[in-house]
Amino acid sequence: xxxxxxxxxxxxxxxxxxxxxxxxxxxxxxxxxxxxxxxxxxxxxxxxxxxxxxxxxxxxxxxxxxxxxxxxxxxxxxxxxxxxxxxxxxxxxxxxxxxxxxxxxxxxxxxxxxxxxxxxxxxxxxxxxxxxxxxxxxxxxxxxxxxxxxxxxxxxxxxxxxxxxxxxxxxxxxxxxxxxxxxxxxxxxxxxxxxxxxxxxxxxxxxxxxxxxxxxxxxxxxxxxxxxxxxxxxxxxxxxxxxxxxxxxxxxxxxxxxxxxxxxxxxxxxxxxxxxxxxxxxxxxxxxxxxxxxxxxxxxxxxxxxxxxxxxxxxxxxxxxxxxxxxxxxxxxxxxxxxxxxxxxxxxxxxxxxxxxxxxxxxxxxxxxxxxxxxxxxxxxxxxxxxxxxxxxxxxxxxxxxxxxxxxxxxxxxxxxxxxxxxxxxxxxxxxxxxxxxxxxxxxxxxxxxxxxxxxxxxxxxxxxxxxxxxxxxxxxxxxxxxxxx
Numbered sequence: 001x002x003x004x005x006x007x008x009x010x011x012x013x014x015x016x017x018x019x020x021x022x023x024x025x026x027x028x029x030x031x032x033x034x035x036x037x038x039x040x041x042x043x044x045x046x047x048x049x050x051x052x053x054x055x056x057x058x059x060x061x062x063x064x065x066x067x068x069x070x071x072x073x074x075x076x077x078x079x080x081x082x083x084x085x086x087x088x089x090x091x092x093x094x095x096x097x098x099x100x101x102x103x104x105x106x107x108x109x110x111x112x113x114x115x116x117x118x119x120x121x122x123x124x125x126x127x128x129x130x131x132x133x134x135x136x137x138x139x140x141x142x143x144x145x146x147x148x149x150x151x152x153x154x155x156x157x158x159x160x161x162x163x164x165x166x167x168x169x170x171x172x173x174x175x176x177x178x179x180x181x182x183x184x185x186x187x188x189x190x191x192x193x194x195x196x197x198x199x200x201x202x203x204x205x206x207x208x209x210x211x212x213x214x215x216x217x218x219x220x221x222x223x224x225x226x227x228x229x230x231x232x233x234x235x236x237x238x239x240x241x242x243x244x245x246x247x248x249x250x251x252x253x254x255x256x257x258x259x260x261x262x263x264x265x266x267x268x269x270x271x272x273x274x275x276x277x278x279x280x281x282x283x284x285x286x287x288x289x290x291x292x293x294x295x296x297x298x299x300x301x302x303x304x305x306x307x308x309x310x311x312x313x314x315x316x317x318x319x320x321x322x323x324x325x326x327x328x329x330x331x332x333x334x335x336x337x338x339x340x341x342x343x344x345x346x347x348x349x350x351x352x353x354x355x356x357x358x359x360x361x362x363x364x365x366x367x368x369x370x371x372x373x374x375x376x377x378x379x380x381x382x383x384x385x386x387x388x389x390x391x392x393x394x395x396x397x398x399x400x401x402x403x404x405x406x407x408x409x410x411x412x413x414x415x416x417x418x419x420x421x422x423x424x425x426x427x428x429x430x431x432x433x434x435x436x437x438x439x440x441x442x443x444x445x446x447x448x449x450x451x452x453x454x455x456x457x458x459x460x461x462x463x464x465x466x467x468x469x470x471x472x473x474x475x476x477x478x479x480x481x482x483x484x485x486x
Contacts, residue, residue, distance in 0.1 A: 006055030046075025124436025175225025296335025435468030
């Protein structure tokens with residue numbers, strides 16, 4: 001077969017998929033093809049041809065039959081099970097180069113634009129079977145337009161990955177550190193630029209941040225959590241440096257902790273009065289303090305009179321935000337790309353606070369790349385059940401199938417006010433975990449601890465919840481090499 005023209009299987013899938021998607025084939029027709037014995041036979045033939053020769057016959061791509069092209073896609077999809085580094089099957093025939101391409105370039109395809117990725121999750125919306133074309137495959141096609149807005153990173157073949165540092169059969173735990181104990185931990189200032197007014201917020205200088213970071217790290221190490229998150233505004237350039245130095249100098253004999261999301265906050269070099277800082281989140285490796293994923297906030301949060309009243313911000317006199325002055329826009333340089341981290345445990349992205357509320361645009365990017373883990377540091381009053389955090393996170397769970405983890409601080413309240421309808425006077429929930437646990441409904445797992453007598457101790461005490469990891473594919477796609485051979 002070596003003398004017969006072959007197309008790289010990743011590029012063949014992209015080419016055929018784009019052609020079929022443009023036809024807007026009905027759900028009923030796609031489902032009929034999926035159960036057609038002749039389609040199965042052709043798909044088997046394509047699969048075996050790829051495993052034997054490493055490519056797809058060019059003649060197959062010239063078919064004018066949409067049904068036959070669908071069969072080609074099924075065959076490529078099944079062959080790629082053998083090249084998927086996240087599956088247990090290691091016999092990949094002639095697809096070793098494809099596997100290496102994924103590790104090297106973060107995608108399966110070589111020459112076609114956009115990307116082809118292995119599926120890491122499946123939408124949590126209830127359905128009896130696949131509807132749109134994308135749901136028929138364990139490969140995820142990312143369009144050229146979307147891929148230009150994506151910044152991929154990978155830990156595959158890295159000692160930083162969970163595969164090399166922990167057994168994935170254990171029950172995973174996620175932890176959360178409020179870190180910010182009260183409003184005094186933040187410095188918030190209004191700023192005028194021309195006819196517009198802004199606000200800047202960052203950790204207040206002069207606090208004993210070094211000691212707090214040591215206490216927080218010790219709590220996280222002893223918590224049993226594998227991943228720990230801090231909230232938005234718990235980080236700036238100076239605190240990032242302290243965190244990294246503390247991590248490198250404090251190495252416990254034993255800890256389950258692997259990664260720490262250090263929250264998010266202003267990071268900048270040079271004169272902050274002349275430049276807008278990025279509101280940047282940083283996920284670091286517990287073993288060495290290295291940043292493994294960073295994400296700049298894309299959507300500034302704006303504070304209007306309504307927010308000032310609801311959040312009682314005018315009570316914090318030192319912040320200088322006054323009612324009746326109009327809207328204060330967040331003074332940041334907006335991020336332009338969505339970064340993701342490919343790991344043994346999933347495809348991770350970070351959405352910083354307001355970004356979570358932008359499901360139609362940023363959520364579309366999260367869905368397009370099939371992210372399975374969404375980490376969300378926020379700055380907000382105590383988390384309320386069924387409010388924006390859970391509503392927006394639930395939409396991602398339903399439409400993407402990801403686990404969404406929200407982390408908040410205590411700078412806007414350590415407990416719910418006496419007027420709170422559901423939990424008056426109770427400790428503030430600072431951790432919310434949402435997951436399509438049963439593949440049909442989002443499940444939330446809020447976690448908190450009783451109020452400690454000391455606010456800083458409370459803020460450096462790790463909250464714990466089960467880390468609910470989503471399924472990597474739909475039931476009708478969970479097939480192994482023996483199941484697809486028939």
